[in-house]
Amino acid sequence: MIDVIRSEWTKLRSVRSTMWTLGTAVLFMLAIGILMSIAVKRSATGPVPSVEATGISLSGYSFAALAVAALGALVVTSEYRTGAIRVSYMAVPRRLRLLAGKLVVFTAVALAACMAASFATFFVGQAILGGASLGDPGVLRTVTGTGLFLTACGLFGLALGALVRHTPGAIVSAIGLILVLPQVTRMLPGEWGRTVNDWFTSNAGVQVAFPTASSSLGPWSGFAVYLGWITVTLAVACVLTLRRDA
């Protein structure tokens, strides 16, 4: 397994799209966080409360999530697009081992980049707003949770990539499932509609990145539900990967 991980690390570090997509994610986080912080600072009449200041500084998370999801999808689909997947399967005929290698390497890289982006944005934002510190209640969990949520979105992208095997298809379904449909489910009526909305993909997952609860699910149970979505997608992708011709 260590051989496959080494090989996948070489693949990931040697293409430009890795730096581009991760760079874009960090840039979205920082740019939107800084702009929002400045805007709030200007209009605020008094000191900004800790909880709000934390949320404001991290408000670029949804755009960053898409950039990370795109990289996750590309880790798999770029090999299908070029046909290089056949070379990969010739080298590692146990296909799930190859997929596991991609998963491990991507998770490590995405987690490092997303955590760095989250903490950096938080500190820059608080330098402007002067509101929150990591010691305040719930703040450390929110900042860490943002890094985790972004990484999970990347994994969702990777799972969709393995399922769809097609770059535009995987990215469109990632946008749909992470950004668009979670908005649509808000319009569902009644108690039933509210439950569906709370449990739906990123609506559940993002709770861990919010300083205050906005759902019937708690921050960690919400995140667990999101990981459940990703696991199911990945499981279906694994079954199909074993069945399909390369």
Next chain:
Amino acid sequence: MTAIRATNLTKRYGRTVAVADLSFDVEPGRVTGFLGPNGAGKSTTMRMILGLDRPTGGSVLVDGVPYRDLRHPLRKVGALLDAKAVHGGRSARDHLLAIAQSNAIPAGRVMEVLETVGLREVARKRIGGFSLGMSQRLGIAAALLGDPEILIFDEPVNGLDPDGILWIRTFMRRLAAEGRAVFVSSHLMSEMAQTADHLVVIGKGRLIADTGVAEFIGRSSQAYVRVRSPRLAEVAELVKVGELHPDHLRVTAMTPLEIGTLTARAGLPLEELTLVRPSLEAAYMELTKDSLEYSS
């Protein structure tokens, strides 16, 4: 030990049969040509050997085991299917390094194989800018990484210039001379005539011939003597064993000297007396004429 053994190998896509009940062996120490018209099922067969496509029926073993059961397959089998199926953004070196690492092949092999195929100078260049010939060499470098006993090449000379074709041909001969099993597909008979020792010929996914190159020509069509004369009917009567065509006589049972002696004695003028040796190409056309998928 037999390098590759296909037994009743079958692949169906819905109702279309790509490969049907195909059995053959590939032996070490020689170049085995895998010949057939376009669409005959050559690439499908190669993908099944490499565990990429799952056979609908039958089996194919590499050195006695299914490809998927090989622990470090690249140390046993090296293959080039499609030279352009690479990520263009990577350098040649990184591309090969990732492949080497996956099979625990020392990183030092990367520069060695790049040297072997003559790409050392462009090791750090992005693959996207490579010509077809260079990509083909890079694909061969990848196949050689694990120093494998078995090599599989799918149409390696397609689209290459004469220099490139000669290089690949010489290279495959060398690999076989080193005792490796070389299995190479082509739809061009003339190409195989220059390279292969043994032929596996398929058409419409079925086995047509599994034989040595020399036997292949001999079996599928014989050499004959073509005789033309202004007095062809008289010549035909004299020779007796000939087959009369409108403008010539075709004789298989006599040599040109025998025919010439006979006609000279009878005082019959000859316009042409030629020994016709069928080319491998002709033998191939003869054998596959029924199995061309899109025959005109």
